[in-house]
Amino acid sequence: MFRLSAITLLFLATGITATQAQFKINAKTVSAASKGATAATFSDADAAKLAKEAVDWMDAHNPVAADDDPYTVRLNKLVAKHQEEDGLKLNFKVYKVIDINAFACADGSVRVFSSLMDMMTDEELLSVIGHEIGHVKNHDTRDAIRQAYLRSAAKDAAGSQSGAAAALTESQLGALANSLLESKYSRKQESAADDYGYEMLKKHGYNVMSMASAFQKLADLSGGEKQSKMEKMKSSHPDSGARAKEVEEKAKKDGLYKATAAK
Template identity: 40%
Template sequence: MAAALHIYFRELQVHYFRLHLIVAATSATFALAGCETMKGIDTQSLTNVGGTAVKAMSLSDGDIVTMSVESCAAMDQKNKTAAASSDYAKRLDQVVKGMPATINGKSANYKVYLTEEVNAWAMANGCIRVYSGLMDLMNDDELRGVIGHEIGHVALGHSKTRMQTAYAASAVRGLAGATGNSALKALSESQAGELAEKFVNAQFSQSQESAADDYSFDLLTASKLERKGLVTGFQKLAKLSAGSAPGSSLMSSHPPSETRAAHMQKRLDKGG
């Protein structure tokens, strides 16, 4: 337990350090740019840019949920979503039966994106998106394992941290409204879409991935659902990552899929 807490606080320190680097880098950039570059720029807007990174760490749960609602809506608009009458949607409805209807008090909302990419993610507002490429790759038990993993990231607070990081990483985009350039102002208006992309493409830490794996295992155990899919699912991801398939946060995450499969198998062998 002490070792786990040590790792957690160490990663929290790293997270804070990264946010401070964002603020420092923003300030340094304009210091080097010189006064000519600063002409015509709203200095109050520049102050807000640096403040964005700092504010990220103080975002409330309500702020995170609101940002998740907007980000999820932006992703839904960008991607082709399977109709409720489609085979993909019907299959997903069957797969999630017996799984939580709420996460941290928020209703779980499942949809399928029609894309060959192998991925899935969940946000703090209960928005859970599964890609058809993942569904084509995995059987129902394996899909439940992945979905349980994504639910774990939300339930354990990882998705909140991920959104904070995404928010801080997009802080420089606030410069769009500081230059008076209409094209840049349009970029500012697309903040929700940009934030969503940064959230989806961000990676969790090693301890967060492992914790979400264990959460999924425990969730499936409590729900009396098959857990072997957690082993075979990671084995499939390991083979896929070794090939020429498109990149995916599921495959690029750490620890390696082979290690995660072995850990799940070890828990199965011990009877949970």
Template identity: 45%
Template structure:
């Protein structure tokens, strides 16, 4: 179970259910057949499927309306960041107390209001840079490919007629839940943090926000690694890496 403390950069299961993604498998992964085809999907294919996922999530989630204080704040903070090195970006806020944010390979970035409540403006900008870093470094694409090459996807992709449709209804939602919820490795998290530091520098924002944001998360996690997978760096360790870069 993902707790409130564990939820940063992970999509909680409460908002991502199989029922939320009941669309035809043939439309979702086209002619992909098995692990090899899934791993060879083009960037355009991955972005197209990510866009579908974002649309499905937005339809099920409590999205903040444009006149919401949360939506207005995020729009102001990202007014000059609607594109990053060729990647078009779009943002929304989900009205939930969960502390979370995530990005899709198509440039869709979603913040939870619980995270915005605890972060300063520059700390939110750090999170934006971190999430973009996962996309630009190919981490998000890789997770999509791995999910699509799982046994459920392989079986569904090679099935024919009604059988394929049945698998799409019963298995595809869970498959995409795994794609978004999967934790990044330690090296991926560090790479995304490094990208965030460069992101802040390019836009003349305060890079110290990376340290303070991670220190806040460290307090939530109790200052240790007990609640984190071995491949997920503790906020304290990540904050120290960022502090060393500042020095």
């Protein structure tokens, strides 16, 4: 599904809100997930269909980096061997916007924002991408979009005996997007996604400490001199500094620890 702002570790870390963001969200009719999308039957396929329509709209209404753009060239080189990960077929694009963010969707779409690329090294970006893929593989994205869908657009359909939810109108989809923006993962879900990202780095022979340095950069953004511009993360979201230390502990146990510092 489309993982916007509050659902991603990056938006939570920076405290960017929907009204402050340059990034545009979907506001059109979506019917792809209209069949069999009740609370009891909402599946990975339903989430993927709804996500694809949303991502298609976002791609059309946001500045996507061209194929020969340096951002696209860099990302494509970075993910060349990650077109499929753990059975999930992926597709990648860069949004040239000021927001510091990235998200992965149930349909395999991964969108990385240029401002995030500006502050992260290649392997740090991979750790972020791995974390977001973890949310998809752990069904967090499916469950979040299902709950947002039912809250914002399908209350009546959820109680229907017919087993079919109505198509989303423009206003309902706007409410869905807002609901998603307000969604947040539990500490357990975030930790599990961190574990997935760490194991992905480890599996492919990358420096696992890049995840620790990525978290440290997020910690730096959420405090200190930049406190006036960046909100501290919400109480339900694990502290980035603490997450960096958890990665360090895992790396030490695995014999992969290397001293590192955010750049």
